Amino acid sequence: MDVTDRIDRILESLVETGGAPGVVAVALNERGPTYQGAAGVKGVDRNEPMTVDTIFWYASMTKAPVAAGAMQLVEQGRIALDEPVRDILPALAAPRVLEGFAADGTPKLRPAKRPITARHLLTHTAGFGYNWANGDILRYVQQNDLPDLILCQKPSLHQPLLADPGDQLEYGISIDWVGQLIEAVSGQSLRDYLRARLFDPLGMDDTDFIQTDAQRRRRATVHQKLPDGAIVAIEHEVAQTPEFFMGGGGLCGAPLDYAAFIQMMLSGGKAKSGETVLEPETVALMARTIASARCPRAY
Numbered sequence: 179m180d181v182t183d184r185i186d187r188i189l190e191s192l193v194e195t196g197g198a199p200g201v202v203a204v205a206l207n208e209r210g211p212t213y214q215g216a217a218g219v220k221g222v223d224r225n226e227p228m229t230v231d232t233i234f235w236y237a238s239m240t241k242a243p244v245a246a247g248a249m250q251l252v253e254q255g256r257i258a259l260d261e262p263v264r265d266i267l268p269a270l271a272a273p274r275v276l277e278g279f280a281a282d283g284t285p286k287l288r289p290a291k292r293p294i295t296a297r298h299l300l301t302h303t304a305g306f307g308y309n310w311a312n313g314d315i316l317r318y319v320q321q322n323d324l325p326d327l328i329l330c331q332k333p334s335l336h337q338p339l340l341a342d343p344g345d346q347l348e349y350g351i352s353i354d355w356v357g358q359l360i361e362a363v364s365g366q367s368l369r370d371y372l373r374a375r376l377f378d379p380l381g382m383d384d385t386d387f388i389q390t391d392a393q394r395r396r397r398a399t400v401h402q403k404l405p406d407g408a409i410v411a412i413e414h415e416v417a418q419t420p421e422f423f424m425g426g427g428g429l430c431g432a433p434l435d436y437a438a439f440i441q442m443m444l445s446g447g448k449a450k451s452g453e454t455v456l457e458p459e460t461v462a463l464m465a466r467t468i469a470s471a472r473c474p475r476a477y
Contacts, residue, residue, distance in 0.1 A: 186215050193218035199409065200228030200398065204437045208444040211437055221399030223411050233384055233397040235414070236429040236436065241353040243385075243439055244425040245300055247372050248356050249460050252296070256363050259300075262293035263355075266362045269336065270294050270355065275305065276314055276338040285318055291342040296359060298343045299352040301467055305339030306350035312340060315350075327351065330420030330428065357425025368423040379449045380438045385431030387416070387423045397430060 189201050200218030204211055216228040251257040257266075264271035273290040280286055290305070298304035309316040309327070315337060318324075325331040335355065340348050357368040364371045369387050377385050384393060400414040416428045442449055443464075447456035456464075 182213060182215070185213055186217070189215055189217035196407075196409070199224075199401065200232075202228060202230055202232060202234075202433045204230070204433045206437050206441055206444070208441060208446075210441055210450065211434065214434065220397075221411050222401065222409055224399060228398065230434060231384075231396065231432050233389070233393050233430050233432050235397070235400055235416070236385075236431055237427050239436065240425065240427045240429040242443075243372060243376055243429070244353055244357055244360070244368070245464065246439075246443075246456060247360055247368075247376055248296065248300060249456060249464060250375055251360065251363050253457055253460055257296050257359065259297040260295050263296055263299070263359060264293055267355065267358055269358075273305070273343070274338045275342060276318060276340060278314060279317065283321070285321065285338070287338055290339055292344060294343045296356075297467075299356050299359065302347050302349055302352050303345070304343050304352045304355070305341040305345070305348055306337060306352045306355070307340045307348050308350045309337075311349060315340065327354070327424065327426075328414075328416055330417040330422055330424050332421045335422070351426055353426040354422075354424055357423055360425075361422075368425055376439075376455065377435075379451070379453050379455055380435075380442055381450065382431060382435040382438055385429055385435045387420070387428045387430075388418055389430055393430070 185203060189203055192198055192201055198218065199222045200216065200220055202216045203213065205213040214230045216230050216232070218228045220226045220228055220232055248257060252259055273294055274287040275290050277286045277288060294304045307315045309319045318338060324336065325334045327334045335351060335358070337351065360371055361368050376382070389397065399411045401409050402412045403409050416424060420428070438450065442455050443461055446458035447454055447461045449455050
């Protein structure tokens with residue numbers, strides 16, 4: 179049995195044992211894919227077979243292409259990693275840190291000790307969290323009637339910080355703000371900017387924030403695993419008429435699209451066509467930045 183057959187069998191076994199309704203796997207190196215395969219179906223309540231051109235919600239895998247788009251602007255000198263972003267994004271001119279709630283339920287907020295920089299946003303050290311991951315942010319969002327992030331309404335971004343910028347790593351809406359930064363600097367929507375500067379050069383034709391009807395029919399169902407291990411389909415879709423494009427999790431696309439992005443990074447910034455998407459020095463910086471971030475708490 180060769181390697182391809184062995185991987186095929188692993189995917190089939192995962193489906194047969196109830197690990198997932200369906201699965202796609204792609205392996206690649208800097209020269210391109212070395213394996214691609216699929217098993218199962220597109221959803222627990224569907225009969226369509228899973229295929230390598232099935233479209234998936236990228237979720238937080240959206241963050242890496244958006245960060246790459248921002249780093250293109252850093253290369254051009256249009257974004258400075260360590261300068262405050264307040265002059266570009268006035269909404270971040272006076273960030274506040276949430277330090278819990280008073281006895282009457284009032285949020286305890288104080289000014290941040292230092293301004294937010296692009297580096298803070300790109301490395302998740304700005305202090306922003308997610309309401310689904312932090313109870314204090316969830317409480318603040320509910321108290322202030324902020325819309326859920328997936329609705330892509332701009333008030334959902336107006337959250338306080340959980341820590342001072344640069345003090346610790348907090349997984350949250352920082353890359354959504356990076357999307358806003360790209361728009362402000364480029365003068366384009368995040369969707370248009372990424373299409374022109376990243377997706378078209380890489381041949382990522384199925385990757386987008388907005389799905390056509392044909393793409394939606396090809397898309398795999400989003401599922402949730404219950405405490406008893408059962409996998410159930412859930413209704414889930416990022417807003418398709420958004421006020422802003424969700425840079426932290428709004429993209430959908432096909433596995434081979436994303437493989438093209440990874441191949442570019444493995445190739446030191448070059449697309450399959452030979453076009454330079456990022457400089458090798460930028461790719462190296464992106465690879466080492468998180469590891470070198472001076473955060474007392476990292477996870």
